[in-house]
Amino acid sequence: MGTIVQKYGGSSVADTTKIKKIAEKIAKRVKEGNKLVAVVSAMGKTTDNLIGIAKEITNDIVPRELDMLLTTGEQVTAALLSIALNDIGIKSKSMNAFQLEILTTDDFNAARIKNLKVEKIEKFLTEFDAIIVTGFQGITEEGEITTLGRGGSDTSAVALAAAMNVNCEIYSDVAGIFSADPRVHPAAKKLKNVAYDEMLEMSSLGAKVLHSRSVEIAKKFNINIYCGSTFSDEEGSYVVDNYLEEPSVTGISSMDKQTQVTISKLPLDYTITHDIFESVAKHGLNVDMISVISNSGLNISFTIIEDEKHNFQKALSEVLQDLPKLNIKYQSGYSKVSIVGIGMKSSSGVAAKYFNALKNIPVKLVTTSEIKISCLVEEKYKNEAMQALIKMFGL
């Protein structure tokens, strides 16, 4: 008994048959005496289709208008789910970000939630048994519609749960969190528990289970996230602060379409390093696997997502325009493969095993943190590298 926040992803609401099944699922929980807040994504491939139409119109999509376009997807799902619930006698209301006043920054396409008025939703819950919330979206102080970036519905759900101080259930077509992507590696093991920090590394490393921002919020407010399958009763996984059994390596993930940027022969002046990354940050771009080496000059390299190459060129040209003779190299076609585990902190020999597993694979770059090791390999070596690591660490 109490309030439950749930989130249903795009594949779970892909058609009206599935939406009706979810309505039944929610109804069951309501009849057990709970109040439900369900956050929904757009139906199936809707978001991709909308982006496709926008691209037919222009190559240079205005970010504000893209958000106006994409947020219709969740509104359709939310309304349909609420219609289905009312049809089976559950008092339900769909609410969008404007109505719930989910306030965000004004970074269109990648806004961050600043504040949400929990009194609003609590008031609606006294009148209704289920509130269906459009995921992925927010509004700015000026009333502009924003989106939270790909996978942002997870963040909507966890932020609502955090504001109401309840746990959050996230449903998708995958029955939990696995040591490796079960769609590619069928032998991957389901993890009963995953620590926030592990999950954060895994989300940002390309494991598509949870939006990293949602895990950050869960960690900050100490909210547990349950990840389970929408249409099966199989037990899922819990994302928690800490758990007892800690194998040294918990999971493996990969991310394709990596581009390595190398800037060589910079003058030996470290303010330039600062200027470069400041400009990158100002453009809202993300970098990873940074390496700065100085010998005769300064050589900086880092990885970016291939699709953002154009934006990086813009950002770099702004700071480096006074240094026309620079050599900036963009090398595409890489994958990043990472292993993660909070147990790494307390076990030794992980690195030795890691390099042993990869001894026959040309590794371009390696970076480490306390709980992860990542390497950059050409895309064609990705599967081989993953197989070797899965075998070595028993994932």
Added chain:
Amino acid sequence: MNKIIVQKYGGSSVADVEKIKKIAAMVAAVRKEGFGVAVVVSAMGKTTNTLIELAHSVSSDPAKREMDMLLSAGERITMSLLCMALNDLDIEAISLTGSQSGIITNDRHTDARVIEVRPIRVQDEMAKGKVVVIGGFQGVSYKRDVTTLGRGGSDTSAVALAAALNAERCEIYSDVDGVYTTDPALIEEAKHLPEISYQQMQEMSTAGAKVINAQAVQFAKEAGIIIYARSTFNPGKETLIKTISSGETKGVTGIVHENDVVRIILSYNKEDKEFYELLKLLEAKQVGIKELNVTETEKENIKSKASFVVSFKNIYGWESFKSNLEKRFKDKIEFDYDLSALSIIGEGLNRDNEILLESLKLFDIENIGIAGISTTSYRLSFLLPKNKLENGIILLHKKWIEDKI
């Protein structure tokens, strides 16, 4: 401040990406002439119908508030795409929802009425030199709920905005180049009308003409905004909807029909209050009554018969509503779907009975049985069997339009 033009593009005008690009070019041209431009758009092509089908696949009687949340997504897709297309042509543009545009309505979901327009944001953006693209058909209630304005509601959005913005004119673009004496898709001899009065246009729309929504005409009349009804991709002709002093128009202007009508007949005892119950149920479902007749069938004044002619086109979940009525009133209620409404629109129609008598004579010769008649001074309506409708239109159009000139 520049002079403002409000344009509205209907669903068939924005049906695909190519059309949206063409419209962007049209809007850009008007903007470059120096006008402030507000563009009201409908949902693309069959989007609204697709969304309604989705709703019906999860519920036979979908909740109205949720229908509005669902359907308003359609216009938002169009408006953001049109803005992208305008920006691609280097025309600064911004899209606004009904709510952001300050279109405030009552909370009669799926058929809301515009109460007030506070276009502050629209004016702000126009002052920055931007073309403002507005999602038609939608508004926001004082409860902050999304509402929709019913069939043809985008016309109402456009005219209401034109009035609030004190626009120079309101241009309504669709796939027909204005108003005809009858449906040109059915009758080849239909004549184009270069102008028509607000009053007569309202009557034509109420009687079933699809060119423009009746409430929109009402708004235009109140604000004195001239409506230009034009074809999007076939420029040339147009119809001006404006004030025309009644001395200038005489006789019949048009022949209009409506197919989606049903006659509900209730046999009841006055003591049982069933008549009032049915009236209340129809009101709760927001079913508009076009015609109502009550007759006493027995002298003692106890047994009566009521006949309601209603339009069910815009009623979501009609079938489930109908089966509820059948459950409630059992064999006392009958539904007759085999009827269409055919109306003669004009000026001073009931001054004498000449037009009525002549028309009835024609129907008689052709063996068209008339199931009901109603009159106002601007409209003369007949209920006739669906399979006789086309014949009826041809007869009346020939008699009152073609033969008159």
